[in-house]
Amino acid sequence: MHHTPLDILRNVFGYPGFRGQQQAIVEHMAEGGDALVLMPTGGGKSLCYQIPALLRQGTGIVVSPLIALMQDQVDALCAAGVAAAYLNSSLDAQSQREVERQFMAGELDLLYVAPERLLTSRFLGLIEQTEVALFAIDEAHCVSQWGHDFRPEYRGLTVLHERFPQVPRIALTATADPRTREEIVERLALHDARQFVSSFDRPNIRYRVMLKHNPRTQLMQFIDGHRGAAGIVYALSRKKVDETAAWLAEAGIEALPYHAGLDAATRARNQQRFLREDGVVMVATVAFGMGIDKPDVRFVAHLDLPRSMEGYYQETGRAGRDGLPAEAWMIYGLADVVTMSQMIAQSESADERKRIERQKLESLLAYAEATRCRRELLLGAFGEDYHGPCGRCDNCMEPPRTWDATVPAQKALSAVYRSGQRFGAGHVIDILRGVDNERMGQLGHEQLSTFGIGAEIDEKGWRSVFRQLLAAGLLATDAEGYGTLRLTSASRDVLLGKQVVHLREDAKPVRSARRRRDS
Ligand code: ADP
């Protein structure tokens, strides 16, 4: 018989010792407490409920939305001699009956169940007649609308607490920003649960964000620094994935495409090659990566902005699982900001969802434009109080030069305001630079007091100013997706001269070819 958590860890799972907070969590659960566990992917969440389930009387019921991963987990447990099974739509009727029989007979240590199955009145009735060691709610962020992976079925899981208040519950997730965390607590009624929050820092990953000017050349230079290494290149569209993969392959790099538009056989083949061969570069949409556990991925490159900080963290987190140095690299520009805003505005989502998506984009932009330690911002997004410099991000290694852009920022904001907050960056920049074209005449904008007041900065410089103002939340795009600019509540202080604006040097004024008044 096993008696202590450590005995089980060693004898059943074959590991010498616990990692991080595992032991404290296991002991807390074994004693019948409730817990909310925030731990990064690969941190070892599974043992936090598997061991208590073995220590306690009855079956541990694990709710998981990932049918594909259930079977792997159960196979591994069975191989270790644990009585484990799963119930989901992939089982035929006869296998289902057999699993239910084992469950009712008290023969199972662990039972993995898809949420929609667990919540049937039939299954809840079965639970009533058996002894349950604990409920583990894996991927608990699925209950949150703010999270990236909302699943309506998860909302129903409150019934567990209502019907079986005596059974301890443990909710686990690798998505830990404070808003998601609050929503999990609220939705799953975990107010009294103890929270175990691990650090999300991935110290071996270096972070770098660059301005996009010539994506292919930039990507090639980056990959050249990682020749022969396995890596993932993320792009937004399927078309771009195909084109980039083909182009890299032509340049002699072992690159393969992966996206939902490829047939299942090709996807499976490319994934297998990435996992088994050395030095394959997977060019992919976000469809790639979930459940991929390849320890020696040396880099993750983003050619386009990811959807959110969580997305960025998950995607870059696929690098360096083996603990050896790895690099997260991203390029972006003003066009990306506008594209992303438009994608959000034009999506089919409800207004509330769009508002959430916009906020997420904003924090991502703040990260991209940051002049301070990126790790600090990244971990800050997860509510972690990390203080840089980390020494392992571009901003720490080569501190960016900034300049006082208060006056140009005021000019930009007034030009947006004076033209009625109805135009995109292109036209407002033309106003600032005093470009006297047909449109300007039709709109009568050459009469504006802001016409030509920014001739000292060239177009490229202004684009950089607008990009950074957007990222800093001093300007916003319209909610309808036309790419028009408007002021925000934060713009006022800048216009009133109460706030100085420091921008990255890529926007520093250079003598423009079109000086309006040359004496
Ligand atoms: P998560 O669910 O948090 O992503 P897993 O539970 O799948 O992580 O664990 C990730 C990997 O770490 C697995 O291969 C697991 O066997 C291993 N692992 C977990 N805990 C320990 C430990 N205490 N000692 C050694 N390996 C561990």
Ligand code: ZN
């Ligand atoms: Zn840093």
